Amino acid sequence: MAQAPKLTSDVTRARPGPRRRPWGWFDFVLLAAVACFCVYLAWRTNVVFKYNWEWSTLWPFVFRFDTEAGKWVPNLIIEGLLTTLRLAIWGILLAGIIGTLMGLARNSQRLLLRLISGLYVMLIRNIPPVVFVFVFVFFIASQIMPKLALGDVVAGMSSTGQWWVHVFFGSPKLIDNFLLGLLCLSIFSGAYVTEIVRAGLESVPRSQIEAGDSLGFSRLDVMRFVVLPQALRNVLPPMAGQFIQLIKDSSLVSLVSIQELTFMAQDVQVTTQRVFEVFVFVGVIYFVICFALSRLFASLEQRYAQANR
Amino acid sequence: MPSNIIELRGVNKWFGNLQVLKDIDLSVTQGERMVICGPSGSGKSTLIRCINRLEQHDEGSIVVDGITLDENTEHVTAIRREVGMVFQSFNLFPHLTVLENCVLPQIRARGSSRKDATAKAMTYLERVRIPEQAAKFPAQLSGGQQQRVAIARSLCMEPKIMLFDEPTSALDPEMIKEVLDVIVDLAQSGMTMVCVTHEMGFARKVADTVVFMDGGRVIEKAPPQELFGNPQSDRTKQFLSQILEH
Numbered sequence: 001m002a003q004a005p006k007l008t009s010d011v012t013r014a015r016p017g018p019r020r021r022p023w024g025w026f027d028f029v030l031l032a033a034v035a036c037f038c039v040y041l042a043w044r045t046n047v048v049f050k051y052n053w054e055w056s057t058l059w060p061f062v063f064r065f066d067t068e069a070g071k072w073v074p075n076l077i078i079e080g081l082l083t084t085l086r087l088a089i090w091g092i093l094l095a096g097i098i099g100t101l102m103g104l105a106r107n108s109q110r111l112l113l114r115l116i117s118g119l120y121v122m123l124i125r126n127i128p129p130v131v132f133v134f135v136f137v138f139f140i141a142s143q144i145m146p147k148l149a150l151g152d153v154v155a156g157m158s159s160t161g162q163w164w165v166h167v168f169f170g171s172p173k174l175i176d177n178f179l180l181g182l183l184c185l186s187i188f189s190g191a192y193v194t195e196i197v198r199a200g201l202e203s204v205p206r207s208q209i210e211a212g213d214s215l216g217f218s219r220l221d222v223m224r225f226v227v228l229p230q231a232l233r234n235v236l237p238p239m240a241g242q243f244i245q246l247i248k249d250s251s252l253v254s255l256v257s258i259q260e261l262t263f264m265a266q267d268v269q270v271t272t273q274r275v276f277e278v279f280v281f282v283g284v285i286y287f288v289i290c291f292a293l294s295r296l297f298a299s300l301e302q303r304y305a306q307a308n309r
Numbered sequence: 310m311p312s313n314i315i316e317l318r319g320v321n322k323w324f325g326n327l328q329v330l331k332d333i334d335l336s337v338t339q340g341e342r343m344v345i346c347g348p349s350g351s352g353k354s355t356l357i358r359c360i361n362r363l364e365q366h367d368e369g370s371i372v373v374d375g376i377t378l379d380e381n382t383e384h385v386t387a388i389r390r391e392v393g394m395v396f397q398s399f400n401l402f403p404h405l406t407v408l409e410n411c412v413l414p415q416i417r418a419r420g421s422s423r424k425d426a427t428a429k430a431m432t433y434l435e436r437v438r439i440p441e442q443a444a445k446f447p448a449q450l451s452g453g454q455q456q457r458v459a460i461a462r463s464l465c466m467e468p469k470i471m472l473f474d475e476p477t478s479a480l481d482p483e484m485i486k487e488v489l490d491v492i493v494d495l496a497q498s499g500m501t502m503v504c505v506t507h508e509m510g511f512a513r514k515v516a517d518t519v520v521f522m523d524g525g526r527v528i529e530k531a532p533p534q535e536l537f538g539n540p541q542s543d544r545t546k547q548f549l550s551q552i553l554e555h
Binding site: 207208210211213214215216217218221225226229230233304 | 361363386389390392393394396398400401402403404413414417418419462463466
């Protein structure tokens with residue numbers, strides 16, 4: 001029996017070769033130009049600028065040897081780094097909460113809520129961060145914080161309680177100071193998060209709300225289970241950018257003596273007179289933190305990609 | 310005589326200055342299957358969206374299952390609990406799996422336990438013939454499959470009335486049949502339903518009553534044989550000749 005001829009359309013063929021060359025003459029020229037520029041810079045710094053790098057003076061400020069205890073203990077830079085990390089984690093959390101609530105208020109049907117959140121965003125976005133930090137700390141927060149007497153509260157706690165406070169908020173003696181900086185940073189960053197959340201809420205089509213309504217969801221449930229999760233997923237990339245910005249902006253509160261990484265770096269730089277070593281090192285630390293965060297967000301995005309159209 | 314489960318009296322509605330519903334009087338009895346047809350912009354979608362208050366009517370009264378639709382949000386919630394709706398564009402929740410799409414509304418709006426809700430969701434997913442897709446996200450399904458999930462999601466709420474707003478208009482021709490088959494099944498089970506559609510074959514097959522609308526008015530209302538076989542108004546004749554030509 002003769003076999004039916006195989007139709008060519010039934011056979012899956014591999015695509016015949018890549019469509020575009022991944023590497024061409026233009027790439028070589030570009031790479032050469034960049035390399036030349038780097039070599040030029042290196043030559044200028046070594047020969048013309050003539051800076052003697054002395055990294056060894058820096059290390060004792062990272063870890064120092066405690067002769068009394070007979071072991072290595074973290075010094076200023078590490079302490080500053082820990083404060084920066086605390087500011088970053090709490091700041092992201094707090095700015096996220098403030099931004100989400102204010103973002104919801106921006107989209108509220110109530111006029112007063114829209115006015116309050118609109119005013120908040122308008123005020124903060126239109127003044128420079130440094131001005132905000134000074135105004136907030138000296139005119140607003142310093143009137144309120146001492147009245148709370150948080151230092152006394154912590155002093156009255158048990159030793160394990162104090163230990164936890166130390167882990168979460170840093171030295172109990174500086175807790176007023178730390179919370180001040182944290183609040184300042186969160187309120188400042190929260191305004192930008194607000195706008196991102198608002199954009200996210202608006203990106204969710206009305207038909208999704210209608211679907212929730214028609215199933216008998218309460219108003220709050222429609223927001224909580226239908227709109228907000230989709231809104232936040234839609235704005236993950238700008239949100240990642242804003243949180244990375246928050247970490248970098250945390251250096252601003254060094255202006256009001258919050259002893260975080262940049263504050264400590266300035267201290268060390270004054271002591272050692274090694275400006276570039278200190279700031280290059282601190283720059284690398286900031287880069288590592290921010291880059292790690294951006295990777296975290298990228299993986300979140302990838303996880304949600306399958307559910308998106 | 311069976312009682313009216315949906316009753317509209319003198320319903321008027323405006324979008325801005327445009328009147329989209331004009332003096333609508335319409336009643337649906339328990340177990341009745343009503344198809345609403347008419348040209349685009351005739352107000353048929355607006356009409357059924359008024360029944361579960363996705364749109365508010367400006368004048369007249371709408372009573373559903375003995376509850377009057379008014380400003381009282383408890384009345385609105387009570388009615389929405391009894392009325393299921395299937396949309397033209399499916400409106401599944403894209404961030405939830407198929408199963409979760411069916412489970413979450415039961416938990417939030419019915420107060421069911423997760424175990425009961427899951428069991429019921431699987432029952433209805435089987436009824437619309439896609440239990441094997443339960444773990445997937447809506448975007449991974451074809452249009453026809455998504456619409457069947459949307460029907461299952463509504464049925465999980467055990468509604469007394471189902472509203473269909475052009476359920477097959479966004480589908481490829483090949484998928485229309487699989488969705489209509491499910492709706493026909495449902496019709497035969499005795500569910501009260503109001504369906505806006507252009508599928509005249511479907512209307513002939515399942516409808517007890519066909520309503521023809523144009524310009525915000527109900528022009529004609531009759532059983533399918535009569536409306537298709539012997540339309541009374543010229544406008545209906547003209548519309549039917551347009552769509553039956555193809």
